[in-house]
Amino acid sequence: MILKTIGVLLLLFCAAVAYVRLAPLHPDRWHHALDIPADAPSGEVFDVTAGHAAFRAEYDIPAAQLLEAFDAVALTSPRTKRLAGSPEEGMVTYATRSRVIGFPDLTTASATESAATTSLTIHGRLRFGASDLGVNAARISGWVDALHRRLEL
Numbered sequence: 001m002i003l004k005t006i007g008v009l010l011l012l013f014c015a016a017v018a019y020v021r022l023a024p025l026h027p028d029r030w031h032h033a034l035d036i037p038a039d040a041p042s043g044e045v046f047d048v049t050a051g052h053a054a055f056r057a058e059y060d061i062p063a064a065q066l067l068e069a070f071d072a073v074a075l076t077s078p079r080t081k082r083l084a085g086s087p088e089e090g091m092v093t094y095a096t097r098s099r100v101i102g103f104p105d106l107t108t109a110s111a112t113e114s115a116a117t118t119s120l121t122i123h124g125r126l127r128f129g130a131s132d133l134g135v136n137a138a139r140i141s142g143w144v145d146a147l148h149r150r151l152e153l
Helices: 002-022 063-075 135-151
Strands: 046-049 052-059 080-086 091-097 104-113 118-126
Touching: 052 135, 063 080, 063 091, 063 104, 063 118, 063 135, 104 135, 118 135
Parallel strands: none
Antiparallel strands: 046 052, 052 118, 080 091, 091 104, 104 118
16 A cells, blocks of 8 residues: 555656646747836846846946847856747747756846947746745846856946
């Protein structure tokens, strides 16, 4: 009886892992920019809600150049792929999977030019669960640091 119970639990665990790894990530659901409140901090990563982190800052660089540099940084991260968009479009969404189980996190970066500056907005969120234990904030922070090094800021 105990072996049968363990077998059923193992089968359920394997099914859950398979679902996490194989569930589709529909670009139309994830490829959108976050509306960041005007009073949100600028130039630092902040929590939006549990499992959601964001970053916003102004740069003196054309939007396409800024997003091309960001795209290069993001795509060097392990297990990260572009899900939708491109630097030329002004918005890119990436899917990054955890090492062991393959939990997907989605990160969208968008850049919009005004008369004087370019605003970069980054929004990271989890696909499954209620908390990411700070993984999205840490990823965004690391990507922003690498972007600044790349741009020599």
